[in-house]
Amino acid sequence: xxxxxxxxxxxxxxxxxxxxxxxxxxxxxxxxxxxxxxxxxxxxxxxxxxxxxxxxxxxxxxxxxxxxxxxxxxxxxxxxxxxxxxxxxxxxxxxxxxxxxxxxxxxxxxxxxxxxxxxxxxxxxxxxxxxxxxxxxxxxxxxxxxxxxxxxxxxxxxxxxxxxxxxxxxxxxxxxxxxxxxxxxxxxxxxxxxxxxxxxxxxxxxxxxxxxxxxxxxxxxxxxxxxxxxxxxxxxxxxxxxxxxxxxxxxxxxxxxxxxxxxxxxxxxxxxxxxxxxxxxxxxxxxxxxxxxxxxxxxxxxxxxxxxxxxxxxxxxxxxxxxxxxxxxxxxxxxxxxxxxxxxxxxxxxxxxxxxxxxxxxxxxxxxxxxxxxxxxxxxxxxxxxxxxxxxxxxxxxxxxxxxxxxxxxxxxxxxxxxxxxxxxxxxxxxxxxxxxxxxxxxxxxxxxxxxxxxxxxxxxxxxxxxxxxxxxxxxxxxxxxxxxxxxxxxxx
Amino acid sequence: xxxxxxxxxxxxxxxxxxxxxxxxxxxxxxxxxxxxxxxxxxxxxxxxxxxxxxxxxxxxxxxxxxxxxxxxxxxxxxxxxxxxxxxxxxxxxxxxxxxxxxxxxxxxxxxxxxxxxxxxxxxxxxxxxxxxxxxxxxxxxxxxxxxxxxxxxxxxxxxxxxxxxxxxxxxxxxxxxxxxxxxxxxxxxxxxxxxxxxxxxxxxxxxxxxxxxxxxxxxxxxxxxxxxxxxxxxxxxxxxxxxxxxxxxxxxxxxxxxxxxxxxxxxxxxx
Numbered sequence: 001x002x003x004x005x006x007x008x009x010x011x012x013x014x015x016x017x018x019x020x021x022x023x024x025x026x027x028x029x030x031x032x033x034x035x036x037x038x039x040x041x042x043x044x045x046x047x048x049x050x051x052x053x054x055x056x057x058x059x060x061x062x063x064x065x066x067x068x069x070x071x072x073x074x075x076x077x078x079x080x081x082x083x084x085x086x087x088x089x090x091x092x093x094x095x096x097x098x099x100x101x102x103x104x105x106x107x108x109x110x111x112x113x114x115x116x117x118x119x120x121x122x123x124x125x126x127x128x129x130x131x132x133x134x135x136x137x138x139x140x141x142x143x144x145x146x147x148x149x150x151x152x153x154x155x156x157x158x159x160x161x162x163x164x165x166x167x168x169x170x171x172x173x174x175x176x177x178x179x180x181x182x183x184x185x186x187x188x189x190x191x192x193x194x195x196x197x198x199x200x201x202x203x204x205x206x207x208x209x210x211x212x213x214x215x216x217x218x219x220x221x222x223x224x225x226x227x228x229x230x231x232x233x234x235x236x237x238x239x240x241x242x243x244x245x246x247x248x249x250x251x252x253x254x255x256x257x258x259x260x261x262x263x264x265x266x267x268x269x270x271x272x273x274x275x276x277x278x279x280x281x282x283x284x285x286x287x288x289x290x291x292x293x294x295x296x297x298x299x300x301x302x303x304x305x306x307x308x309x310x311x312x313x314x315x316x317x318x319x320x321x322x323x324x325x326x327x328x329x330x331x332x333x334x335x336x337x338x339x340x341x342x343x344x345x346x347x348x349x350x351x352x353x354x355x356x357x358x359x360x361x362x363x364x365x366x367x368x369x370x371x372x373x374x375x376x377x378x379x380x381x382x383x384x385x386x387x388x389x390x391x392x393x394x395x396x397x398x399x400x401x402x403x404x405x406x407x408x409x410x411x412x413x414x415x416x417x418x419x420x421x422x423x424x425x426x427x428x429x430x431x432x433x434x435x436x437x438x439x440x441x442x443x444x445x446x447x448x449x450x451x452x453x454x455x456x457x458x459x460x461x462x463x464x465x466x467x468x469x470x471x472x473x474x475x476x477x478x479x480x481x482x483x484x485x486x487x488x489x490x491x492x493x
Numbered sequence: 494x495x496x497x498x499x500x501x502x503x504x505x506x507x508x509x510x511x512x513x514x515x516x517x518x519x520x521x522x523x524x525x526x527x528x529x530x531x532x533x534x535x536x537x538x539x540x541x542x543x544x545x546x547x548x549x550x551x552x553x554x555x556x557x558x559x560x561x562x563x564x565x566x567x568x569x570x571x572x573x574x575x576x577x578x579x580x581x582x583x584x585x586x587x588x589x590x591x592x593x594x595x596x597x598x599x600x601x602x603x604x605x606x607x608x609x610x611x612x613x614x615x616x617x618x619x620x621x622x623x624x625x626x627x628x629x630x631x632x633x634x635x636x637x638x639x640x641x642x643x644x645x646x647x648x649x650x651x652x653x654x655x656x657x658x659x660x661x662x663x664x665x666x667x668x669x670x671x672x673x674x675x676x677x678x679x680x681x682x683x684x685x686x687x688x689x690x691x692x693x694x695x696x697x698x699x700x701x702x703x704x705x706x707x708x709x710x711x712x713x714x715x716x717x718x719x720x721x722x723x724x725x726x727x728x729x730x731x732x733x734x735x736x737x738x739x740x741x742x743x744x745x746x747x748x749x750x751x752x753x754x755x756x757x758x759x760x761x762x763x764x
Contacts, residue, residue: 239609239614242601243601245590245592245593246593246601246604249592250590253588253589254573256550256552257605257668257671258602258671259573259604260571260573260605271611313592486592486651488592
């Protein structure tokens with residue numbers, strides 16, 4: 001019936017000796033080994049990452065949880081505690097958004113509305129707002145009710161959008177997010193409070209206890225975050241998690257492999273919404289008030305910034321990224337001393353991670369210190385007013401910098417010029433060869449601290465935006481997959 | 494070829510037509526694949542071969558005619574439903590889950606065969622754990638079908654790290670994980686070197702013998718077509734030109750014409 005295939009085939013078929021090792025013709029071992037090697041963070045960060053990988057995911061999560069729980073014991077003040085709480089709420093949101101964006105690959109720009117719906121839902125049920133209807137539920141009833149209701153809302157938004165892909169889904173969900181803000185601002189002001197929001201919201205309480213202090217909310221959030229991350233980790237490696245990622249990778253192939261694509265997308269929407277709702281209820285209870293502006297686009301951008309910085313697709317990455325973003329964003333707002341620690345700390349950390357070998361790092365740091373001291377001495381010799389202003393940072397940073405950074409009496413104008421020059425220097429820095437980079441680094445560092453002390457530290461609301469932008473730009477160049485994300489290839493279809 | 498095909502038809506296309514606007518992609522196509530039979534579809538580029546696959550798997554809805562699988566009509570069903578019924582496919586331009594591991598690629602294809610809901614996986618209830626064990630065993634089983642090629646150390650690597658030939662093998666492994674009765678292979682030997690092409694030819698035979706599947710294969714490489722086919726169907730412009738053994742089809746004037754154009758001398762004689 002059919003032609004003998006062997007008569008038409010080349011005879012020099014490569015024999016594979018059984019049990020042989022090493023690269024072979026016709027095989028792809030070398031490529032596989034090389035490509036398959038995981039990409040780690042540079043230098044000592046990478047070693048730490050590899051070490052932490054050896055111990056498995058749940059001990060790692062437990063260690064992180066215990067460390068977070070011990071943090072207030074180091075004497076966190078009220079301000080730092082509030083930053084921690086805010087950061088963990090955003091981290092919870094980022095971890096939930098990771099389901100939708102990182103796993104199912106749905107660009108949901110209305111995600112913050114689910115956060116808002118959770119907060120408003122809790123605010124309505126657990127305050128006197130609906131008192132006329134006789135509804136004032138304790139938290140242990142209202143939190144589950146709100147989570148289920150928001151899951152249904154997620155399905156409701158997902159149903160019409162499930163056939164939309166890419167840009168269309170992004171725009172439609174963005175509309176939904178904006179519609180939520182308009183809704184809370186304008187609809188039923190007697191119940192939703194309009195721009196004045198809802199106040200007098202109950203704290204989180206169990207049957208016999210209730211949370212009265214920020215310490216309580218801090219620990220509650222640590223527990224919720226750890227449990228949520230553990231749950232999501234189990235889902236990620238389950239049948240459902242595989243289906244989400246398969247749909248992200250290739251919807252047509254997923255459908256051809258027995259996966260009901262639309263249903264799986266809806267499940268992702270709902271699961272993300274549930275996590276957002278949980279974050280919303282805690283947020284509302286901790287703040288004791290909710291306002292429409294709490295759930296507007298800036299929060300959405302923060303969540304996305306955290307997710308992208310940490311690495312979409314990675315639970316730990318989403319959490320870490322959001323914590324970093326929020327600590328910078330929130331921490332910079334209040335006290336110059338704390339902002340200074342962040343600024344100089346980040347610079348030092350970047351230098352430690354990026355500058356190789358150690359000799360080069362030492363040279364750059366020594367040159368920076370020497371340059372600063374020399375410049376300060378010269379400026380002082382020329383005119384006393386050139387160094388009349390002290391550093392704006394507080395604490396021991398200020399005393400350390402007093403003889404190093406030049407702060408003239410008229411700091412504002414000089415700072416503005418310094419800022420422009422700094423931007424030019426930074427742009428130059430990324431263009432030149434590594435030798436020139438080593439030479440340019442010390443003046444850039446000196447100038448950076450000059451601009452910081454004269455200008456940036458006194459304008460925190462602008463500075464924090466700049467810093468998050470700068471961090472994301474650096475990240476995009478150094479590690480496009482995010483802190484803990486895996487590098488992905490895009491399938492061209 | 495051993496393992497004689499059965500008499501029972503597993504797939505029947507009955508006067509199947511498909512139009513895109515004014516373009517008739519398929520016209521009144523009849524096609525029959527028996528149980529455990531290997532049928533090749535050949536034809537020049539644009540003949541409608543992949544379109545046939547897309548209609549069978551539910552990606553396109555036929556404009557007229559019927560598709561019957563194991564006796565029941567499946568025309569108009571959703572792709573994932575058809576896949577669950579027992580039709581699996583590979584793609585001409587590879588469509589793996591590139592950023593998932595080799596093992597996960599295969600395990601993902603068992604979604605329709607498993608039932609555990611997310612909360613069962615979270616609480617690690619018995620059903621979820623049992624299914625996970627079974628799915629993993631099945632995945633290892635279908636991957637071991639390819640011997641050394643997709644051996645153990647590759648299981649946890651991302652699919653994109655595989656070579657081209659191994660990606661094609663992984664696509665077949667993934668299709669097998671849906672436990673199909675009919676396998677649609679879209680140019681399995683495309684882009685392969687002669688040694689790999691020979692391997693694919695043997696593999697297609699083994700798929701039938703060891704897995705008991707019927708196979709409908711689109712292929713341009715005539716070594717493969719000659720080596721595996723019980724029957725060959727030639728397609729051009731969405732119309733079946735001819736059908737029969739490889740030798741019959743390969744020498745059929747209409748097939749030669751479809752591939753090479755009309756012989757100028759014959760044209761001159763005809764004129």
